[in-house]
Amino acid sequence: xxxxxxxxxxxxxxxxxxxxxxxxxxxxxxxxxxxxxxxxxxxxxxxxxxxxxxxxxxxxxxxxxxxxxxxxxxxxxxxxxxxxxxxxxxxxxxxxxxxxxxxxxxxxxxxxxxxxxxxxxxxxxxxxxxxxxxxxxxxxxxxxxxxxxxxxxxxxxxxxxxxxxxxxxxxxxxxxxxxxxxxxxxxxxxxxxxxxxxxxxxxxxxxxxxxxxxxxxxxxxxxxxxxxxxxxxxxxxxxxxxxxxxxxxxxxxxxxxxxxxxxxxxxxxxxxxxxxxxxxxxxxxxxxxxxxxxxxxxxxxxxxxxxxxxxxxxxxxxxxxxxxxxxxxxxxxxxxxxxxxxxxxxxxxxxxxxxxxxxxxxxxxxxxxxxxxxxxxxxxxxxxxxxxxxxxxxxxxxxxxxxxxxxxxxx
Amino acid sequence: xxxxxxxxxxxxxxxxxxxxxxxxxxxxxxxxxxxxxxxxxxxxxxxxxxxxxxxxxxxxxxxxxxxxxxxxxxxxxxxxxxxxxxxxxxxxxxxxxxxxxxxxxxxxxxxxxxxxxxxxxxxxxxxxxxxxxxxxxxxxxxxxxxxxxxxxxxxxxxxxxxxxxxxxxxxxxxxxxxxxxxxxxxxxxxxxxxxxxxxxxxxxxxxxxxxxxxxxxxxxxxxxxxxxxxxxxxxxxxxxxxxxxxxxxxxxxxxxxxxxxxxxx
Numbered sequence: 001x002x003x004x005x006x007x008x009x010x011x012x013x014x015x016x017x018x019x020x021x022x023x024x025x026x027x028x029x030x031x032x033x034x035x036x037x038x039x040x041x042x043x044x045x046x047x048x049x050x051x052x053x054x055x056x057x058x059x060x061x062x063x064x065x066x067x068x069x070x071x072x073x074x075x076x077x078x079x080x081x082x083x084x085x086x087x088x089x090x091x092x093x094x095x096x097x098x099x100x101x102x103x104x105x106x107x108x109x110x111x112x113x114x115x116x117x118x119x120x121x122x123x124x125x126x127x128x129x130x131x132x133x134x135x136x137x138x139x140x141x142x143x144x145x146x147x148x149x150x151x152x153x154x155x156x157x158x159x160x161x162x163x164x165x166x167x168x169x170x171x172x173x174x175x176x177x178x179x180x181x182x183x184x185x186x187x188x189x190x191x192x193x194x195x196x197x198x199x200x201x202x203x204x205x206x207x208x209x210x211x212x213x214x215x216x217x218x219x220x221x222x223x224x225x226x227x228x229x230x231x232x233x234x235x236x237x238x239x240x241x242x243x244x245x246x247x248x249x250x251x252x253x254x255x256x257x258x259x260x261x262x263x264x265x266x267x268x269x270x271x272x273x274x275x276x277x278x279x280x281x282x283x284x285x286x287x288x289x290x291x292x293x294x295x296x297x298x299x300x301x302x303x304x305x306x307x308x309x310x311x312x313x314x315x316x317x318x319x320x321x322x323x324x325x326x327x328x329x330x331x332x333x334x335x336x337x338x339x340x341x342x343x344x345x346x347x348x349x350x351x352x353x354x355x356x357x358x359x360x361x362x363x364x365x366x367x368x369x370x371x372x373x374x375x376x377x378x379x380x381x382x383x384x385x386x387x388x389x390x391x392x393x394x395x396x397x398x399x400x401x402x403x404x405x406x407x408x409x410x411x
Numbered sequence: 412x413x414x415x416x417x418x419x420x421x422x423x424x425x426x427x428x429x430x431x432x433x434x435x436x437x438x439x440x441x442x443x444x445x446x447x448x449x450x451x452x453x454x455x456x457x458x459x460x461x462x463x464x465x466x467x468x469x470x471x472x473x474x475x476x477x478x479x480x481x482x483x484x485x486x487x488x489x490x491x492x493x494x495x496x497x498x499x500x501x502x503x504x505x506x507x508x509x510x511x512x513x514x515x516x517x518x519x520x521x522x523x524x525x526x527x528x529x530x531x532x533x534x535x536x537x538x539x540x541x542x543x544x545x546x547x548x549x550x551x552x553x554x555x556x557x558x559x560x561x562x563x564x565x566x567x568x569x570x571x572x573x574x575x576x577x578x579x580x581x582x583x584x585x586x587x588x589x590x591x592x593x594x595x596x597x598x599x600x601x602x603x604x605x606x607x608x609x610x611x612x613x614x615x616x617x618x619x620x621x622x623x624x625x626x627x628x629x630x631x632x633x634x635x636x637x638x639x640x641x642x643x644x645x646x647x648x649x650x651x652x653x654x655x656x657x658x659x660x661x662x663x664x665x666x667x668x669x670x671x672x673x674x675x676x
Binding site for chain 2 (some may be wrong): 109123127
């Protein structure tokens with residue numbers, strides 16, 4: 001439970017809220033079933049949300065993240081008054097408008113303008129208030145003359161644009177938004193965000209569920225992470241998202257142990273005189289354990305098992321990293337960084353640590369070339385030795401391939 | 412209840428407007444269908460029951476003979492109001508399910524909205540009935556009494572409709588049971604025949620017809636519009652108050668049972 005600083009009032013106060021659903025397989029939907037099977041068998045229950053306590057301050061943008069089925073939407077529907085909590089209480093201050101789906105309630109045979117009226121009434125706005133904002137809605141949606149056409153002739157983009165425009169112009173005190181931020185083209189999306197920011201500036205509270213983590217990180221003041229209906233953490237966006245992604249990544253690694261980036265020697269003929277042969281290449285963590293992916297900013301290693309058939313003096317091992325889209329990202333070698341292996345003989349393992357992995361998310365291929373001490377004679381050349389994905393801890397994807405160590409200063 | 416209805420009137424009318432605007436939108440004849448349909452029923456029934464079954468209508472209030480068609484239509488208008496509101500309430504609540512899962516609003520709003528449209532339909536039929544009686548020169552001040560009787564009928568039907576619709580949301584069978592029951596009730600209501608015909612045939616049947624509340628409303632309409640006899644004031648008030656009480660009960664039960672409507676539908 002978070003303690004609110006004095007002077008900040010709450011828009012939504014969620015206290016130990018739980019929601020239990022009966023399993024639908026057991027629902028007696030017909031009288032016959034009721035009569036035949038009676039009430040005796042207890043239907044299986046499950047808790048979609050359990051013991052959730054959140055306090056959402058007025059004028060904030062609050063995000064909810066979590067897997068599909070983690071209870072986010074159920075919680076939203078309870079805030080929006082569509083579901084009643086089975087236990088606990090939700091106190092809201094002011095009018096709540098829940099946007100579970102854009103354009104819910106649009107009638108296909110009615111024109112856009114008629115639907116603005118209908119949708120506005122359903123969202124609970126008095127008629128004269130709707131009329132006051134109708135032109136604004138039409139302007140915002142950018143539909144122009146199409147507003148007088150039946151919405152069944154609209155493209156899906158036009159449909160959601162109108163839906164979004166209606167919803168955000170209803171001026172609710174609390175706007176609850178479920179997964180509807182990614183609507184329209186780039187230009188319209190920007191308009192949506194500008195509008196959401198404007199709503200926030202005017203002191204309204206916005207609660208958002210989204211899987212667009214980057215979007216949420218930029219938009220939200222606070223984020224709660226739900227898992228199996230319970231709050232895992234709640235707090236500053238960056239930290240919550242990082243904790244969530246860490247779980248997602250580790251879950252993925254646990255589920256798919258076979259996708260570890262490990263590649264053994266397939267025995268194909270390679271260029272070079274083969275006095276040294278690279279037998280395997282793998283992506284490992286600092287303890288040498290194979291991992292399925294690397295993370296941006298976290299040190300990982302490329303581990304190469306080699307066999308030197310004869311003593312080789314001071315070889316140069318060169319590793320090239322190629323992005324999946326083609327460009328060569330970097331080429332590193334032990335000579336370049338001044339590491340001398342001395343004389344190699346027999347089976348050895350060479351590990352290359354990429355400190356604070358600067359690679360941005362994407363897939364990367366590793367090519368390995370081994371030269372003699374002079375760098376003029378090729379001993380082994382293994383193209384596409386191994387391939388591995390890079391994931392990010394924050395929602396941000398970034399542009400380009402690497403993040404360089406930069407510092408910004410203002411003078 | 413009344414304040415609830417008043418504060419959400421805009422929503423009710425928005426739904427009514429939607430249903431009104433879209434009811435016949437894709438048909439060429441449009442709202443003419445709302446009259447073609449009952450008139451076709453009237454012609455068929457009038458032909459079958461007066462020519463084949465030779466049912467005699469009672470004497471018209473103006474003393475100038477009788478008209479089976481006018482008698483039948485008086486009952487039909489009342490019956491259509493009752494069965495229309497009942498059936499529509501159930502289908503309307505079901506079809507609002509998707510919306511009720513996404514937006515929070517009172518579930519009775521779309522039901523009452525649809526009912527308003529049905530009442531407009533009945534008003535059109537009533538207009539035709541009035542024209543019929545004007546043509547027959549069967550006119551009297553007692554016509555005014557048709558208004559409280561029809562309002563009572565509408566309230567009664569809506570009350571029952573609200574209860575049935577919320578049970579139907581839980582048990583989908585109710586709709587089909589009601590369809591069968593309405594079919595039976597139709598013949599247990601003096602629409603096709605004057606109530607005097609059941610007297611002395613089968614005591615049980617007579618009692619069923621006379622205890623059927625819809626019969627009271629239909630009989631009230633027969634009196635006021637066809638026979639031009641004013642039913643006792645107490646009866647008219649009773650029909651109106653009874654309708655209101657039924658509506659109030661239906662509304663309260665609906666509200667209590669529709670709290671989890673978002674999960675039910």
